[in-house]
Amino acid sequence: MSAAVKKVVLAYSGGLDTSIILKWLQTTYRCEVVTFTADLGQGEELEPARKKAQLLGIKDENIFIEDLREEFVREYVFPMFRANALYEGLYLLGTSIARPLIAKKQIEIAEKVGADAVCHGATGKGNDQVRFELSYYALKPDIRVIAPWREWDLRSREQLIKFAEENQIPIAKDKRGEAPFSIDANLLHCSSEGKVLEDPSVEVPDYVYSRTVDPEQAPDKPTVISIDFEKGDAVAIDGEKMSPATLLTKLNELGRANGIGRLDLVENRYVGMKSRGMYETPGGTILYFAHRGMESITLDRGAAHLKDEIMPKYAELIYNGFWFSPEREMLQALIDKSQEYVTGRVRVKLYKGSAWVIGRESPYSLYDQDLVTFEEGQVAYDHRDAAGFIKLNALRLKTYGARKRKIGR
Numbered sequence: 001m002s003a004a005v006k007k008v009v010l011a012y013s014g015g016l017d018t019s020i021i022l023k024w025l026q027t028t029y030r031c032e033v034v035t036f037t038a039d040l041g042q043g044e045e046l047e048p049a050r051k052k053a054q055l056l057g058i059k060d061e062n063i064f065i066e067d068l069r070e071e072f073v074r075e076y077v078f079p080m081f082r083a084n085a086l087y088e089g090l091y092l093l094g095t096s097i098a099r100p101l102i103a104k105k106q107i108e109i110a111e112k113v114g115a116d117a118v119c120h121g122a123t124g125k126g127n128d129q130v131r132f133e134l135s136y137y138a139l140k141p142d143i144r145v146i147a148p149w150r151e152w153d154l155r156s157r158e159q160l161i162k163f164a165e166e167n168q169i170p171i172a173k174d175k176r177g178e179a180p181f182s183i184d185a186n187l188l189h190c191s192s193e194g195k196v197l198e199d200p201s202v203e204v205p206d207y208v209y210s211r212t213v214d215p216e217q218a219p220d221k222p223t224v225i226s227i228d229f230e231k232g233d234a235v236a237i238d239g240e241k242m243s244p245a246t247l248l249t250k251l252n253e254l255g256r257a258n259g260i261g262r263l264d265l266v267e268n269r270y271v272g273m274k275s276r277g278m279y280e281t282p283g284g285t286i287l288y289f290a291h292r293g294m295e296s297i298t299l300d301r302g303a304a305h306l307k308d309e310i311m312p313k314y315a316e317l318i319y320n321g322f323w324f325s326p327e328r329e330m331l332q333a334l335i336d337k338s339q340e341y342v343t344g345r346v347r348v349k350l351y352k353g354s355a356w357v358i359g360r361e362s363p364y365s366l367y368d369q370d371l372v373t374f375e376e377g378q379v380a381y382d383h384r385d386a387a388g389f390i391k392l393n394a395l396r397l398k399t400y401g402a403r404k405r406k407i408g409r
Contacts, residue, residue: 005144007032007115009106011132014049016171018121020160021148022056023167025119029146034062036109038102041069041187041245056169064109068101069187073244076101076323077188081287082232082342083307083335084295085315090265092281092288093318094189099128100323103135110143117144124150127270131321138324181208187248188284189261193277200266200276211252211280215259215353222351223258224358227290229346232339234287248283255282258350270320286348286355293346293357297365303338310334 008025012018012035025033035058037049046065053063076097087093106118118136122128129147136143154160164171182194190211197204206214228236235241237250255261261282269275295304310331317328344362348355371381 005029005031005117005146007034007113008117008119008144008146009034009036009110009113009115010119011102011106011121012037012049012053013121014046014052016164016169017160019052019056019169020154020164020167021119021121022053022058023169024148024152024154024163025146026057027167028152031117032062033058034109034113034115035064036102036106037063037065038105039065039067039069040072040098040101041249042185044185052170062113066105068105069245070243072098072101072187073248077248077284078233078244079332079336080318081284081291082339083311083314083331084288084292085311085318086288087315087319088265088267089312090263091267091279091319092189092263092284093315094186094279094281094284095128095184095191096131096319096321097188097323098186099131099321100135103132104139107136107139107143110140117146119146119148122147122149125271125273127319127321130270131323134321135324183210185210187245187252189279189281191277191279193275197276197278204264204278208278209262209280212256212262212282213259215262218257218259218352220352222349223254224347224349225254225286226345226347227287228344229291229294230343232291232294232336232342234290248287251283251286253283254350255286255355258355259353260350260355261285262353286350289355289357290346290348291342293348293360294342294344294362296357297360297367298342298344298362299338300366307335307338 008029008031010018010022010025010033012022014037022033022035025031035049035053037046039046050063050065054060080093080097085093087096103118103120109115110118120129120132122132124147129150133145133147136145154163161171163169179194180196181192184191192204192208196202197208226238227234228239233244234247234251237247242250261280261284263279263281264276265279266274266276295307299307314328314331314335317323317325317331322328341362341364343364344360346357347359349358
């Protein structure tokens with residue numbers, strides 16, 4: 001096994017688990033390890049990851065730390081939000097959408113340094129192992145993938161701590177005990193699951209929330225903002241142009257202050273089990289409602305309804321790890337075509353956990369006030385035309401109803 005791998009690129013956070021994986025790779029495969037740490041807006045200082053890697057014997061030229069916040073929002077979050085993607089009708093896919101970007105960068109680094117393998121720290125029960133590995137294979141079909149949680153015999157926290165102690169891996173005091181829950185965070189969201197959250201009948205404890213204030217404690221006065229869109233993507237808040245990551249950061253601040261974006265969800269994992277998690281997506285929740293508001297006046301009915309029909313499939317592809325699949329790319333082309341005229345301004349009111357649209361305007365609006373007004377004198381719509389329209393649509397219902405009456409049902 002060890003002779004099969006010469007150099008491996010590890011997705012490395014600098015935390016205890018991935019530090020253990022780093023050392024395990026060195027001792028088990030006896031290969032050269034390259035670390036990759038991505039800044040996706042998780043809100044943590046990343047330089048300690050560099051120092052930790054150096055401490056574990058990684059050469060400076062084999063330590064890669066990249067700020068991916070703008071690319072993450074521009075190339076992954078925004079395309080997904082053009083689709084109004086929700087998994088199982090609720091989840092805004094914050095963890096799911098980050099995995100293909102991390103995998104893509106790992107493959108790029110592997111090709112740059114001549115590595116023949118990549119490694120991730122996802123467990124054998126979760127969705128992330130699928131997301132990472134499907135992405136790896138789509139981008140580099142001949143890559144070797146190492147998944148330690150499916151290979152090693154370190155099955156308990158005690159065994160992990162023992163391995164760390166035996167290999168001189170520093171352990172923070174707060175990492176010695178069992179964590180009350182696990183966290184994944186990026187610029188779009190923060191998710192928490194496991195331990196204290198495993199019983200779905202028990203309310204999420206207050207201390208689990210980190211991205212939002214308690215809606216009951218949010219300000220008693222509403223906050224009203226405007227969001228400008230160009231071809232389906234948000235480009236400005238209150239008239240101020242912003243880069244994608246800067247804009248999402250600002251929406252996160254507004255959402256946090258108003259307690260917006262909390263979700264307690266029991267979902268169906270792709271690997272076959274149900275899991276309970278708590279998601280906080282403050283800025284994304286505001287963006288979702290604002291985008292739908294913009295589409296409401298700029299999308300034709302047929303286009304809007306078709307988008308809503310394909311959305312569950314699109315969301316499922318992202319959740320299951322098929323970002324780089326041909327079917328996702330095909331759906332993305334359709335979705336992006338629909339956004340040609342999704343341009344204009346939406347006003348949104350934020351108040352105690354809720355965000356709702358209170359106004360929308362666009363130079364490409366399909367809303368015609370002359371058509372919908374109840375006032376007389378309009379020539380574009382003749383009320384008498386509705387009679388024939390209704391009769392034609394009622395024809396099959398009348399035939400169906402007559403048969404039911406005939407057979408007494």
